[in-house]
Amino acid sequence: MDEKKAPTPRVDVKIIKSSSMDTPTVFYEQQKVEKSDKGEQLDPSIQISASDWIPHAIDMRGLKILVDNSTILPQCIRAYKSNIAGFGISVRYAEDYDTETPEMKAEWDTLKQIIALLNMDMQTKEVFENxxxxxxxxxxxxxxxxxNQAQEVVELQFIIDTPSVDMTYPLRPYVDIEYFYxxxxxxxxxxxxxxxxxxxxxxxxxxxxxxxRIMDKRNGEYIGEADAxxxxxxxxxxxxxxxxxSMPYGEVRWIGQVxxxxxxxxAEVLNNNYFRHGRHTPLMILVKGGTLTDSAFTKLQAYMDGIEGESGQHSFLVLETDTLETTAAFTDQKQPEVEIKDLAAILQKDELFQEYQENGRKKTQSAFLLPDLYVGYTTDFNRATAQTAMEVTEKQVFQPERTSLAWAVNQKLLNGYRFKHVEAQFDEPDITNPDDIxxxxxxTERAGGLTPNTxxxxxxxxxxxxxxxxxxxxxxxxxLAYTKTLSQSQQAGLAAEPLGSLSAQTNEPTGQKRESQRQKRVVTxxxxxxxxxxxxxxAVFDADIIPIMLEIRKALKGYREKEGE
Structure with missing residues (x-):
């Protein structure tokens, strides 16, 4: 009987498509992007108080007291004030130009006048120093x-009492503003x-x-269109x-050194109290087996009071003592002894906590990233170390601060003037080392790279x-090095070129052509x-200048090719 095979199971596959015919993709170029056109981040200052007004996190007047009583903070702050804004404010062109146009000149004069008249009581740089x-x-x-009436910034007044100013967190609604770039x-x-x-x-x-918007300075309310x-x-x-x-009331740079x-x-107060109320006893007089007589005590007191000056020189002191023994005269009596001990060795010879104060000064000074040269504490420096300290501090501290302050002046304070070509800048000192130049x-001169124009x-x-x-x-x-290699006739041709240009425009001498002069200046x-x-x-005596000389050789060959050879 033939055995029948078991039927093989069948598996059907169906493809189920989405009801939407659009193919899912991660690219959304064809979809319209809809999002907020304003900042939506939450201000953490809202958590501080239920009121709109933000309380001060620290006692700002206490900070002023700390600065006034510090032996290092005033110097650090003065160094910042003098080096960031102390060199003045000037005008410069925002970009390099080939020809100064009347529009550029007008903007230059306008900005220069604005800066000069921002404050009538002091120089503008003094305002920013404050x-x-x-x-x-x-x-x-x-x-x-x-x-002014045209809504242009014309005056800037420094607010003297900084701790008296309060602020709110940024309040809704969002207001449309116009910014000029x-x-x-x-x-x-x-x-x-x-x-x-x-x-x-x-x-x-x-x-x-x-x-x-218009605000009433008496109550802080904004005036709407429907209001009077x-x-x-x-x-x-x-x-x-x-x-x-980024904190609402800022962050104190030296808060970690409070x-x-x-x-x-x-420590300074303790040292001061030592001089005012401390004991300065240079010696001690010990009397054993007796006591000073009244006359001896009076003389000793007068001696101590009058020992100052020339009158106390080469004088001597006699002490008389009485015995304290009351025994009979026929017994042996113990004679009183007088001993003087020097106490100068145990007196405080200098101020206390000198090392602590020195370390504290360095900690506070490091918060400002200032070397000793800027705060008047260094004495062991030379020109090389001073030059290095100034260069590093300029690059890491003062130049970034000037750039940030100049941005606030140009992009915020004076943005409404719509300047396109000019901007204000805070001047900086010239710390170039003449020896390096x-x-x-x-x-450069030995290598042939120095030109008359340079x-x-x-x-x-x-x-x-x-x-x-x-x-x-x-x-x-x-x-100049290349000029020295030319013959006298070639050098004369180079020197006469301005005159030749002038004569070509007026009456050029017969037989004198610019082509012939150019032929004389060709590099051979x-x-x-x-x-x-x-x-x-x-290569044998001064290998450091070889790269420069090779660049000059390359430039000379390029100059010759430019002339047509």
Whole structure:
């Protein structure tokens, strides 16, 4: 009987498609992106108080007391104030240009006038010096901004009492503002704060800088279109803030050294109390087996009172003692003894906690990233160490601070003027080392890289003169070392080029053509070989300048190819 095979199971596969015919993908270029056009992050200052007004996290007036009583903080703050804003404010062009247009010149003159007239009571740089001083003391500082009828910033007044200013967290609603970048208007949305100042029971309200709304300075309320207009004298001015960090009232740079500053102050008080109330007993008189007579005690007191000055020199002291024995005269009596002990060895010879105070000074000073040279504590330095300290501090501390402050002036305070070509800058000191310049010029001149135009520009820069212009003609860009290799006729041709250009425009002498002069200035193979010989000599005696000489050789060959050879 044949055995039948078991049926093989069958598996069917069905493809089920989504009801939507769109293929799922991670690319959304074809979909319209809808999102918020304003910042949506939450302000942590809302958690501090249920009120709109943010309380001060620390006693700001206590910070001022610590600064006034410190032996290092005033020097650090003064170094910041003098080196960030102390060199003045000037105008510069935002980008390099070939030709100064009337529009650029007009912007230059306008900005220069604005900076000069921002404050009528002091120089504008002094206003920002005060800003830096209070910012480094409290972590924040304020200025009141005053506009004219055209809503242009015309005056900047420093707010002296920084601790008296309170602020709210950024309040809704979002307000449309207009920001200008290189003259082009850009629209943004922003929430603004309110400010108030309380002094002697009187309160005045301010609005944050850039808020276009009208505020009543008496109650801090905004005036809407449906409200009755208020007098211009009752409209609130604006406040612009300069703070460290991102906290509402800023972050004190030296807050981590508060205990150190307070400890140093207490050490100074302890030393002062030692001089005022301490015991300064230089010697001790011991009387054994007796006592001083009344006359001896009186003489000793008078001696101690009158020992000062020349009258106390070469004088002597006689002490008389009485015995304390009461026994009979026929018994042996113990004679009284007088002993004088020197106590000067156990007196405090110098102030206490010197090492603690020195370490505290260094800790506080390090919070400002300042070397000893800037705070007047160093005595063992030379020109090399001083130059290095200044260069490092300029790059790491003062230049970033000047850049940040200049951005606030250009992009916030004066943004409404729509300047396209000019901007304000905080000047910096010239810390260039003349010795380094001399060494560089010596190497460059020997290698043939120094041109008359370069030498002229450096001379103007060292002398502090402006308006340096290149010499007329191409000879000003030809290295002096190469010029020395030319023949006298070729050098005469180079020197006569400006005159030749002038005569070509008027009455050029017969037979004198510019083509012939150009032929005389062509770099020949012989001159290239001479330079190669100099390079071979440098390889033996001065290998440091070989890369520079090779670049010069390359430039000369390029110059020859440019002339058509």
């Amino acid at each position: 800003v830096i001083r209070d910012r480094e003391t409290y972590g924040i500082s304020y200025c009141e901004v005053i506009r 290189k003259g082009k208007a850009i629209n943004r949305k922003k929430k603004f704060r309110k400010f108030r100042q309380n002094v002697g029971g009187k309160t005045v309200y301010f609005k944050e800088f850039g808020d276009p 207009p208020i007098d211009i004298d009752d409209q609130a001015n604006e406040i612009i803030e300069f703070r460290i960090g 205990l150190t500053v307070d400890g140093n102050r207490r 001399q060494k560089m010029l010596n190497i 030498a002229k520009a450096l001379t103007y820069e060292v002398l502090g003169k402006d308006g340096c212009e290149d010499y007329e003609g191409e000879w000003g860009d030809i290295p 193979d012989e001159e290239i070989e001479q330079l190669d010989g100099q390079i071979r000599k440098a």
